[in-house]
Amino acid sequence: MEIPKSDFSEWYNSIIKDAELCDIRYDLKGFVVFRPWAVMTMNRMFTIYEKELESKGHVPALFPALIPESYLMKESEHVEGFVPEVFWITAAGNNPLEERYAMRPTSETAMYSMYSLWIHGLKDLPLKIYQRCQVWRHETKATKPFIRSREFYWIEAHDAFATEKEAEAQVKEDMGITEKILHQQFCVPFFFFKRPQWDKFAGAVDTYGADALMPDRKALQLPSTHMLGQNFAKPFNIKYMDDNEKEQYVWQTCYGPAISRIYAAVIAVHGDDKGLVLPFDIAPVQIVIVPIVKKETKEKVMKKCRELEKKLSEKYVVKLDEGEDTPGAKYNYWEMKGVPIRLEIGLRDIEKNSVMLFRRDTKKKEPVAVEKLEGTIEKLREEIRKNLKEKADKWFMEQNDKADSMEEFEKKVETRGFIRIPFCTDQMEGKPCAEIIRDKVHANIRGSLYGEKEKPRGKKCIACGKPAKIYLYASRQY
Ligand SMILES: [Zn+2]
Numbered sequence: 486m487e488i489p490k491s492d493f494s495e496w497y498n499s500i501i502k503d504a505e506l507c508d509i510r511y512d513l514k515g516f517v518v519f520r521p522w523a524v525m526t527m528n529r530m531f532t533i534y535e536k537e538l539e540s541k542g543h544v545p546a547l548f549p550a551l552i553p554e555s556y557l558m559k560e561s562e563h564v565e566g567f568v569p570e571v572f573w574i575t576a577a578g579n580n581p582l583e584e585r586y587a588m589r590p591t592s593e594t595a596m597y598s599m600y601s602l603w604i605h606g607l608k609d610l611p612l613k614i615y616q617r618c619q620v621w622r623h624e625t626k627a628t629k630p631f632i633r634s635r636e637f638y639w640i641e642a643h644d645a646f647a648t649e650k651e652a653e654a655q656v657k658e659d660m661g662i663t664e665k666i667l668h669q670q671f672c673v674p675f676f677f678f679k680r681p682q683w684d685k686f687a688g689a690v691d692t693y694g695a696d697a698l699m700p701d702r703k704a705l706q707l708p709s710t711h712m713l714g715q716n717f718a719k720p721f722n723i724k725y726m727d728d729n730e731k732e733q734y735v736w737q738t739c740y741g742p743a744i745s746r747i748y749a750a751v752i753a754v755h756g757d758d759k760g761l762v763l764p765f766d767i768a769p770v771q772i773v774i775v776p777i778v779k780k781e782t783k784e785k786v787m788k789k790c791r792e793l794e795k796k797l798s799e800k801y802v803v804k805l806d807e808g809e810d811t812p813g814a815k816y817n818y819w820e821m822k823g824v825p826i827r828l829e830i831g832l833r834d835i836e837k838n839s840v841m842l843f844r845r846d847t848k849k850k851e852p853v854a855v856e857k858l859e860g861t862i863e864k865l866r867e868e869i870r871k872n873l874k875e876k877a878d879k880w881f882m883e884q885n886d887k888a889d890s891m892e893e894f895e896k897k898v899e900t901r902g903f904i905r906i907p908f909c910t911d912q913m914e915g916k917p918c919a920e921i922i923r924d925k926v927h928a929n930i931r932g933s934l935y936g937e938k939e940k941p942r943g944k945k946c947i948a949c950g951k952p953a954k955i956y957l958y959a960s961r962q963y
Contacts, residue, residue, distance in 0.1 A: 566687020761823025777831030
């Protein structure tokens with residue numbers, strides 16, 4: 486790594502190349518190859534997420550990647566939102582197709598076409614299904630690997646309930662899952678914003694998005710959870726018979742953690758001038774062992790290293806680096822790859838029955854007695870998580886600010902993260918004000934902070950000057 490993280494955009498371009506996370510040379514615009522080091526972490530992230538979803542009653546399924554045009558066209562707002570980004574399949578072999586197929590941009594229409602066949606009575610509810618898959622969207626904004634590309638990898642969970650109340654509870658549960666995994670385990674802080682009406686998911690009643698901040702203080706949208714109400718149940722005819730033998734439409738929610746994009750946040754939030762810094766539980770290699778050998782001591786040292794590799798592998802993912810490089814070159818390499826713990830072992834360590842332990846997150850080194858090694862690593866696993874989270878939280882909370890006028894906002898948006906502004910309304914009538922902010926300041930309204938009760942008093946909307954009814958947050962964004 487030669488580029489400091491303070492030059493974030495270049496640092497990011499450089500780290501995804503140097504740490505071998507993806508290859509951008511695949512000759513299809515907006516598509517990249519995800520390389521093993523990235524995929525190994527993403528697989529761990531998928532597993533953590535899926536386990537949590539299943540613990541909350543979700544079950545997995547796999548739906549076709551192709552969606553018949555007739556399915557996609559059923560819900561009009563959804564059509565309007567997604568059709569401009571759809572990749573269409575129009576021919577099979579040499580023959581044009583009678584009906585076009587969409588490569589799924591998201592799976593509401595695929596899944597709900599089937600939900601209408603599966604849901605009949607109260608016994609079929611709630612229905613909570615998730616799938617792990619990739620989706621395709623013809624993005625017209627600039628693409629950046631993991632952050633925005635025309636193909637990405639995610640989990641989408643689609644739930645149906647008998648009552649509105651249960652659906653509302655599900656939205657809260659989705660937020661809880663996001664906090665538990667994204668913040669507590671991946672150590673990425675965020676705010677949940679209720680999106681303004683003009684920026685909700687196409688077809689939803691309300692959208693709640695988790696927004697993180699990248700090091701350049703631009704917002705990165707992470708998982709969103711959507712209250713769909715009965716907006717899809719009606720056109721897709723998803724009904725159940727209630728206790729009074731009356732047909733009722735179901736209430737629905739959906740939740741979409743995009744793992745590839747969450748991975749971008751993990752890279753960006755924790756990385757430093759030396760490369761990646763990964764939370765212990767999602768690192769592809771958790772412990773690397775570097776032997777310090779001279780010709781005459783090699784055999785003895787390697788024997789001890791292999792012994793330790795075998796022992797630690799029972800519990801962790803361990804790599805013994807037997808390559809020809811100097812120890813210094815190996816240190817740099819594994820630090821760039823973000824391996825959380827490094828053990829250095831030479832003859833002198835063996836004589837003292839200890840190893841030198843290096844922590845990637847703090848860059849601190851200390852000798853540890855061999856008999857205490859496993860206990861120390863187990864303790865560090867939690868300490869590393871705590872340290873990464875505290876560091877990220879502290880930075881995140883320091884970036885946010887307030888502004889009561891357009892001038893003040895314009896000045897602050899250059900150097901701050903989420904900025905709270907008084908605004909006329911988050912209903913559709915507020916859209917022209919959001920457009921003023923977008924065109925004038927190149928900033929974007931993220932929404933109202935979930936859970937914030939405070940209302941502006943005697944303040945004016947910074948765009949139109951009418952009395953402000955609500956505080957909204959705005960920032961630059963990816
Ligand atoms: Zn306004």
